[in-house]
Amino acid sequence: MNLLDMVREAGVIGAGGAGFPTHVKLETKADYILLNAAECEPLLRVDQQLMELNTDEILKGFELAARFVDAKKAIIGIKEKHKRVITRLEERVNALQLQDYIEIKKMPDFYPAGDEQVLVYELTNRIVPEGGIPIQVGCVVLNSETALNIYNASQGMSVTEKYITVTGDVPTPLTVKVLIGTPILEVLKLSGIHNFEDYAVIDGGPMMGPILENLDGFVTKKHKGFIILKKDHHLIKKKSLNTESAKRINKSACEQCRMCTDMCPRYLLGHSIQPHKMMRAINYSVTDIEGQKSAQLCCQCNLCELFSCQAGLYPKLTNLHYKEMLAKLNLRYKTTKTQLETRSMREYRRLPSKRLTIRLGLNKFDNEAPFTKTQLTAKTVAISTSQHVGAPAVPAVSVGDKVEVGQTIGKTPENSLGANIHASIAGEIIKIEKDLIVIRGE
Ligand code: SF4
Ligand code: SF4
Incomplete structure (x- = not known):
């Protein structure tokens, strides 16, 4: 299997929130490949921490993708203010002898530095045509977590986990790795808040994220952050x-x-x-x-x-x-x-x-959200068949089947845009609904 097949099989999608299937981005040749490490939404803290913790894996995943699309240059776009992460990246780029291929470009701290088209211009001086996409000016853009998932896919690992920042008006802001399909409410409670009657939750960054209508949902590959604020916060009022x-x-x-x-x-x-x-x-x-x-x-x-x-x-x-x-x-x-x-x-x-x-009235919540190992072990997970751009995955299992971690439980329909989905825990399939596959752990 080549990288594209491995990425397709592993169900890798854009982890920045858009959810576009990554293998499609690799079906091309490009002048530049860009790592979107701008993380421009206020309060979100996933990408910087991931790059510090998983530096080699992200760099290797990025390089693999870059070589696959024949990019002449691979550029990491990161804000200048993230000095510690930049130092770490520089050290590891040199140690892996990638300094002639991977360039680290420091960006000013502005919003929306991570908008794909803004990033393309900042890093390459090229302007994506109106209504166009980056490949039209020879660029492929990947998010840091996506690069990590590409590396994992090259090692035969499917996407079964997600990194999420939980922050806002909470006692314990933090960033965690959770299994896909974990109840969102369990993740929210890690913030130290247990009763959400007076709170609203923004799904994603405070700028682009919508209010989460239903706290009883489940974590998907697209989740990136949950911002918890009091219902009377003006941002919540405005978004509501x-x-x-x-x-x-x-x-x-x-x-x-x-x-x-x-x-x-x-x-x-x-x-x-x-x-x-x-x-x-x-x-x-x-x-x-x-x-x-x-x-x-x-x-x-x-x-x-x-x-x-x-x-x-x-x-x-x-x-x-x-x-x-x-x-x-x-x-x-x-x-x-x-x-x-x-x-x-x-x-x-x-x-x-x-x-x-x-x-936005968020300056007092603009705090660290340190990566924290969680004891959260979901006994039952509910995995969405539609957590990406394109057609929903078609169940590849039946009720009563036993599955292993990483096993494919839903496949992209033939000749369609989409992404496979995988079991995030070992156990038994107990329910298959229109858009969910439920696994009860062993
Ligand atoms: S949301 Fe407003 S500022 Fe952003 S691209 Fe649209 S019109 Fe421009
Ligand atoms: S007042 Fe009208 S023109 Fe001025 S910024 Fe608001 S929407 Fe735009």
Whole structure:
């Protein structure tokens, strides 16, 4: 089996949160391969700790992927402030004699440094075309944990564990390794909070993560962090607002100052997205479909809603409204730009993470979340068949079957985009539902 087959068999997906099957990214040739170690969402602490703890495995996984796609250079993008991790990476890159191949590029501390297209520009000076993907400018981007999973796959290990930061307004912020399929509530309780009546949980980073509607779910390969905050925290209130109320507020107050546009990271890359125009369109019921298509260039980083707009409005949501409307009409933005140039003010409009954290009201929770070995041993796990981009995995087991750790229990349907899933504990299959396979431990 070559690396691509091993990665496919092991069910590796993008561990940064998007969940795109990694083997598809390896089915290509690239000039550059980039390790996204920017970890730009405030409060999340997985990637930096993983790179310190599993440095060699991540570097080897990254190198394996880089050689596989014939990259002429492999670049690690990490924020300059992570000095200890950078020193460790430099030491191990030299020790593994990879210094001529792997470069470590230090990035300023801004949001969203980890947005794929922003990262590509910061590390290579290339601009991904509007509505495009990094490979169109010869780049493949991998997250640090994904590189670790690629290394594990090369050693015959499937993805059965996930690293997660649990933090926020909690007594014990921490980062843990848990089995896929563990009840989320058990993971949340590791924070020292046991009664969640007064709390809400953000699934992922505070900028892009949604409020977790149901705490009774199970850990998937896509989980990266849980931010626990009191229900009356303004970020929770803002994220909890329903779409109809947001639309009403938008209509009443947009002053067309265009700060949402001027600060937008995709606009600053030279793309045509202009959220203030979408606000104008929705408020005045403009029916210019061609103009509205630029909403599809929004990466939903949320910077406009949670920082730029001083009136507290919802331009991202407006983009989303147009995206959904255009999807129903099966209409896509088509770029006419053959040459892209960043906006002249870009350098000065990258948002410092510290300012963002203060604005979000999270500065007092911006603490270490140290990696902690947990005694959490799930007796029963429920593994989702749909924890990735693409078609759900088709169960490859039946109720009553005995399974071993790492055994494939769900397979990607033939000729489909998707990822295999595996048993994270040894035991018996006790239930197979539409989108879950439940294993009871031995
Ligand atoms: S949405 Fe906010 S930032 Fe954007 S133009 Fe309107 S008032 Fe200004
Ligand atoms: S969410 Fe707002 S700031 Fe982010 S890309 Fe979309 S329009 Fe731009």
